[in-house]
Amino acid sequence: MCGIVGYIGYKQAYPVVIKGLKRLEYRGYDSSGVALLNDNKLNVYKKKGRVSELEELMIGKDVSATVGIGHTRWATHGEPSDRNAHPHQSASGRLAMIHNGIIENYAPIKQELLKKGYEFKSETDTEVLLNFIEDIQINNQCSLEEALRIALKRITGAYCILLLDKEDPETIIAARKGSPLVIGIGKGEHFLASDASPFIEYTKEVVYVNDYELAIVKPEELVLKNLGNEKITPFVQELDMELAAIEKGGYDHFMLKEIFEQPSTIFDCLRGRLDAAAGTITMSGIEENIIQLVNAQRILIVACGTSWHAGLVAEYIIEELCRIPVEVEYASEFRYRNPIINPGDVIIAISQSGETADTLVALEKAKENGAFIFGVVNAVGSSIARISHAGAYTHAGPEIGVASTKAFTGQLAVLMMMALKIAKAKATISDERYLMLLSELASVPEKIELILSRSEEMSAIAEKYLDASDFLFLGRGYNFPVALEGALKLKEISYIHAEGYPAAEMKHGPIALVDSSLPVVFIATNDVYHEKIISNMQEIKARKGQIISIITDGDDVTPSLSDDYFSIPAIDEVIAPILSVVPLQLLSYYVGTMKGIDVDKPRNLAKSVTVE
Numbered sequence: 274m275c276g277i278v279g280y281i282g283y284k285q286a287y288p289v290v291i292k293g294l295k296r297l298e299y300r301g302y303d304s305s306g307v308a309l310l311n312d313n314k315l316n317v318y319k320k321k322g323r324v325s326e327l328e329e330l331m332i333g334k335d336v337s338a339t340v341g342i343g344h345t346r347w348a349t350h351g352e353p354s355d356r357n358a359h360p361h362q363s364a365s366g367r368l369a370m371i372h373n374g375i376i377e378n379y380a381p382i383k384q385e386l387l388k389k390g391y392e393f394k395s396e397t398d399t400e401v402l403l404n405f406i407e408d409i410q411i412n413n414q415c416s417l418e419e420a421l422r423i424a425l426k427r428i429t430g431a432y433c434i435l436l437l438d439k440e441d442p443e444t445i446i447a448a449r450k451g452s453p454l455v456i457g458i459g460k461g462e463h464f465l466a467s468d469a470s471p472f473i474e475y476t477k478e479v480v481y482v483n484d485y486e487l488a489i490v491k492p493e494e495l496v497l498k499n500l501g502n503e504k505i506t507p508f509v510q511e512l513d514m515e516l517a518a519i520e521k522g523g524y525d526h527f528m529l530k531e532i533f534e535q536p537s538t539i540f541d542c543l544r545g546r547l548d549a550a551a552g553t554i555t556m557s558g559i560e561e562n563i564i565q566l567v568n569a570q571r572i573l574i575v576a577c578g579t580s581w582h583a584g585l586v587a588e589y590i591i592e593e594l595c596r597i598p599v600e601v602e603y604a605s606e607f608r609y610r611n612p613i614i615n616p617g618d619v620i621i622a623i624s625q626s627g628e629t630a631d632t633l634v635a636l637e638k639a640k641e642n643g644a645f646i647f648g649v650v651n652a653v654g655s656s657i658a659r660i661s662h663a664g665a666y667t668h669a670g671p672e673i674g675v676a677s678t679k680a681f682t683g684q685l686a687v688l689m690m691m692a693l694k695i696a697k698a699k700a701t702i703s704d705e706r707y708l709m710l711l712s713e714l715a716s717v718p719e720k721i722e723l724i725l726s727r728s729e730e731m732s733a734i735a736e737k738y739l740d741a742s743d744f745l746f747l748g749r750g751y752n753f754p755v756a757l758e759g760a761l762k763l764k765e766i767s768y769i770h771a772e773g774y775p776a777a778e779m780k781h782g783p784i785a786l787v788d789s790s791l792p793v794v795f796i797a798t799n800d801v802y803h804e805k806i807i808s809n810m811q812e813i814k815a816r817k818g819q820i821i822s823i824i825t826d827g828d829d830v831t832p833s834l835s836d837d838y839f840s841i842p843a844i845d846e847v848i849a850p851i852l853s854v855v856p857l858q859l860l861s862y863y864v865g866t867m868k869g870i871d872v873d874k875p876r877n878l879a880k881s882v883t884v885e
């Protein structure tokens with residue numbers, strides 16, 4: 274949610290910043306802008322729309338500077354427009370700032386400044402904060418750094434800011450609370466960004482800035498301080514990311530690339546952990562905390578969106594295999610409703626980005642109440658990974674398409690291994706079933722490959738239903754969360770209204786929607802509910818609904834009830850969601866692209882939701 278990038282060093286800043294903005298565009302794309310500082314000349318350019326529109330604006334402009342910052346926005350305060358785009362400049366024109374986050378108490382501060390005669394060019398909270406900083410500096414006759422510290426102590430909300438001062442062209446000042454900031458360290462140069470993608474070809478040495486820290490960044494020097502003005506030694510880490518991981522690699526869209534990467538991302542997730550032949554799962558985060566996990570009185574799963582759907586699948590699996598009660602919570606509700614957390618509770622946090630504001634704050638609160646937090650996170654070094662007591666990475670690599678695909682299947686693979694490992698330690702699973710599920714899980718990459726090799730079949734199905742205005746997705750048991758995920762994917766990237774429901778629950782309301790114009794997608798793979806879901810299909814058929822079913826290879830009953838079907842390789846029902854979701858990802862991809870939608874950047878969405 275908003276991408277920020279900065280450069281200070283000996284290179285020309287503009288090419289680094291603009292390329293960085295393109296890589297961060299998945300975080301927000303309603304407007305963008307850059308500020309370039311050359312000696313004491315500060316030039317700010319900004320434009321509503323995509324980064325490509327900013328690039329057009331920049332043709333013929335003076336872009337020479339070795340210091341620059343850039344921003345790609347997902348609007349919070351104020352509509353997407355040129356004037357609300359970042360960077361903002363202070364009243365004197367001396368300072369320029371970009372911001373990712375929300376200043377919650379901006380209104381009283383704005384009133385204070387209006388009374389003093391300040392005028393605002395935009396509707397943003399960012400311009401308020403910037404003028405507040407300048408006002409403090411003028412009144413206290415202090416350094417910009419000190420003024421920033423004072424301002425940050427007065428504000429509430431979330432921020433990652435980069436600040437330029439045209440009277441100090443050798444410095445970028447940065448600060449963060451609740452929104453990510455990573456600094457790349459080069460020789461005689463520094464890079465700043467919301468994630469490391471803008472600078473991975475220049476350096477692999479990074480420092481993740483923590484909440485309530487300030488960074489004073491010069492070409493040759495990086496100083497980190499806390500809000501009490503004490504220096505902090507930067508913790509330099511080696512980045513494990515390659516350029517190819519953030520490029521489209523010949524695919525039309527990142528989403529398609531990421532769907533097709535799933536055989537290898539699942540393989541990477543299982544590699545070094547699952548050894549089906551030896552009957553072992555190695556996960557240090559679990560092994561080091563096995564007593565806590567085995568003795569858990571209750572597991573609370575906290576997540577949002579697609580990650581929440583992965584949590585629902587985990588609820589079914591953990592309860593069945595480990596016999597531990599599980600509750601799955603929307604982080605946004607959990608954080609505000611004073612939940613009961615008992616000493617024996619374990620919290621599993623699931624997040625692709627590791628930066629989702631609601632999940633992060635929910636975990637901070639739970640941690641304050643003594644909860645043990647296990648993170649299932651994709652983005653290495655992210656905030657959720659860092660505040661968790663233990664965890665397991667999904668190793669899906671950078672996910673850039675806004676709609677989550679490979680991260681979801683990676684989450685499922687990790688959660689399945691976790692459940693199997695805990696069940697084994699608790700002796701709530703027989704050896705035979707344990708070994709069988711291990712080998713089923715090991716077969717997933719190959720089986721996804723088979724599904725993807727028939728993606729054209731799903732493209733043909735998608736073409737038939739392009740004009741539908743609503744879709745219903747139905748599943749039972751392990752496939753119920755998959756129905757929710759299928760519906761979410763479709764609405765996100767095709768803008769078609771879709772609802773996911775437990776198939777049997779359909780009779781209690783949604784069946785009223787069924788007529789000949791309603792496509793109903795059944796996730797009807799072979800499991801204990803199969804006969805029951807066939808009855809549900811009959812009920813839809815009797816009302817002339819159109820049925821698209823996801824079935825298991827060899828099922829010769831369901832096709833006769835379906836207008837269209839896509840079959841997937843047979844697999845145990847516990848593991849089935851990792852496979853059954855893949856055709857649904859393809860369905861939404863094809864419907865979205867056939868409708869001409871930019872599926873990597875669908876309207877109103879952003880990849881990393883760092884505001885509540």
Ligand code: F6R
Pocket residue numbers: 577578579580581623624625626627628629632675676677678761762765880881882
């Ligand atoms: C849907 C999607 C979102 C995210 C949600 C949580 O395709 O991507 O629903 O799943 O915003 O994000 P993370 O997993 O980064 O916490």
